[in-house]
Amino acid sequence: MARVIVDVMLKPEILDPQGQAIARALPRLGFAGVSAVRQGKRFEVDLEGPADDAALAEVRKMAETLLANPVIEDFTLRVAE
Amino acid sequence: MSGARVGVVTFPGTLDDQDAARAVRLAGAEAVPLWHADHDLKGVDAVFLPGGFSYGDYLRCGAISRFAPLMEELIPAARAGLPVLGTCNGFQILCEAHLLPGALTRNAGLHYVCRDQKLRFENVDTPWTSDYAPGQEVVIPVKHGEGRFVANETTITGLEANGQVVLRYVGNPNGSLNDIAGIRNEAGNVIGLMPHPEHAVEELTGAPGTDGLGFFTSIMKALVNA
Numbered sequence: 001m002a003r004v005i006v007d008v009m010l011k012p013e014i015l016d017p018q019g020q021a022i023a024r025a026l027p028r029l030g031f032a033g034v035s036a037v038r039q040g041k042r043f044e045v046d047l048e049g050p051a052d053d054a055a056l057a058e059v060r061k062m063a064e065t066l067l068a069n070p071v072i073e074d075f076t077l078r079v080a081e
Numbered sequence: 082m083s084g085a086r087v088g089v090v091t092f093p094g095t096l097d098d099q100d101a102a103r104a105v106r107l108a109g110a111e112a113v114p115l116w117h118a119d120h121d122l123k124g125v126d127a128v129f130l131p132g133g134f135s136y137g138d139y140l141r142c143g144a145i146s147r148f149a150p151l152m153e154e155l156i157p158a159a160r161a162g163l164p165v166l167g168t169c170n171g172f173q174i175l176c177e178a179h180l181l182p183g184a185l186t187r188n189a190g191l192h193y194v195c196r197d198q199k200l201r202f203e204n205v206d207t208p209w210t211s212d213y214a215p216g217q218e219v220v221i222p223v224k225h226g227e228g229r230f231v232a233n234e235t236t237i238t239g240l241e242a243n244g245q246v247v248l249r250y251v252g253n254p255n256g257s258l259n260d261i262a263g264i265r266n267e268a269g270n271v272i273g274l275m276p277h278p279e280h281a282v283e284e285l286t287g288a289p290g291t292d293g294l295g296f297f298t299s300i301m302k303a304l305v306n307a
Contacts, residue, residue, distance in 0.1 A: 010186075014231055015256065017191050066148070069141055069177065072184045072231060 002051035003080040004059045008068045009040035043067050044080070051079040085110040085304035088125035090155075092117040092146045095170070096133035097279055104279040105129065108297035110304065117149040126304045127164040127208070128155060130171030132224075132277060142185060142227050143173035152178060164208040164300060165271045169225055172263075172273030181266055181273045182240065183232030185225075189256025193226040197289050198276055199251040200262055204244040207269045208303035212295040219292035221276040223254055223262075228275040230257040230264075240264055248274050 010016050016038050023037040045062070047055050059077055068075040087105045089112050091098045102112035113125050117135075122128070136145035146152065152174075159165045159180050167175040175181045188194060197220050202213045213219070232240070237258055240246055248263035255275075263274025278293025280286075 013233075014186065015189060015229075017187050017189055017256075021191055066140070066144065069144065069184055071176070071182075071233075072186060 001049070002047045002055070004045045004047065004051055004056065005078050005080050006043040006045060006059065006063050006067050006075055007040060007078075008043070008063070008073050008075045009038060011072055011074055014072050041067075085127075085301055086113050086123075086125045087111070087300060087304075088113045088115040088122060088128040090115045090117065090128060090130050090151060090171075092133070092135035092149060094134045094137055095131055097131035097168070097277065098133075100277075101129045101131040101168075101279040104282045104293070104297045107282050108294065108301045110297070110301045115151055117146065117151050120150045120154055122151070122154050122158060122163075126307070127166075127300050128159075129279075130165065130167035130174055131279065132169030132171060135170055135174065138170075138227075141173075141177065142170060143175075143177040146170075146174045147177040156180065159271050162268065162270050164303065166209045166296065166300070167271075167273040168277050168279065169223075169228070169275055172275055173227070175271060175273045180271050181264055182236045183230055183264070185227050185275070186229045186231050187227050188225070188229050188254070193224070194228070194254045195224040196222070196254065198223040198254060198262075200276060201249050201251050203246045203249055204265070205247070206244070207247065207265050207272050207299075209272050209296050209300050210247060211302065212299040218251060219295075220281070220289055221278055221293050222280045223276045225255070225275055228255045228257065230261045230275075232258065243267060247272055248276070 019038040063075045089102045105112040173185045202217045249260045265272040278296040281293030
């Protein structure tokens with residue numbers, strides 16, 4: 001059994017007002033030196049079998065179809081240690 | 082009396098289906114309830130995708146609804162020319178289903194916006210908007226937290242060049258690119274808009290008037306004359 005992690009982020013050119021709100025809140029909480037924050041989503045996909053090439057291709061398809069909206073989001077896959 | 086039948090889709094979490102059905106009836110057409118879990122469009126002549134929070138807006142607004150059994154029938158039918166109007170969550174579903182370009186994202190100001198919104202018609206060459214005139218200004222309610230229309234530059238340029246922008250905000254409530262409030266597909270049979278014409282069809286409750294009724298009288302005429 002393996003776990004594949006899919007990280008989904010808004011494309012860099014898409015405004016992320018939630019990230020901006022977080023960035024604005026940080027100095028008020030005493031955290032200095034942050035120039036920007038972008039907020040994304042992380043999916044942990046547990047596979048019944050090993051994370052081989054075929055399984056990873058299938059997760060990639062899942063990400064393109066459902067987990068991310070390719071119109072506004074990019075995603076990356078990695079196998080969890 | 083007319084024979085024009087407009088389907089109104091209900092997903093789990095849809096809110097505005099009853100108002101939409103009422104608006105369809107006010108315009109003189111028959112409102113046919115369509116259920117998300119059915120593989121059945123019941124032979125309707127047009128489909129209204131109402132607003133709400135289908136599937137709780139889980140993942141992204143419209144992302145789950147887009148794979149509902151009913152959508153498996155609706156998507157090919159829309160591609161084949163069936164008139165489809167999506168408002169608010171319906172617009173989000175149409176974008177997620179790639180029947181319309183672009184996407185609806187979190188409002189720029191992060192606030193949920195609920196107000197009577199001034200709008201201007203741009204291109205009215207669709208079966209849902211023939212009773213309006215280009216340049217006409219109307220007031221129709223908006224109520225959404227994720228209505229900021231975005232698309233890449235090529236798409237926006239294409240929408241503008243092809244006359245696919247149907248409605249623009251006069252006073253942008255959510256940061257939508259080019260003040261876009263509603264668009265249509267290239268063929269013109271599928272439109273999506275964030276405002277709610279179904280909430281502006283009666284003097285008594287249609288705050289502040291009946292500016293939304295034209296969408297329903299337009300489709301009625303389009304179907305009767307078809």
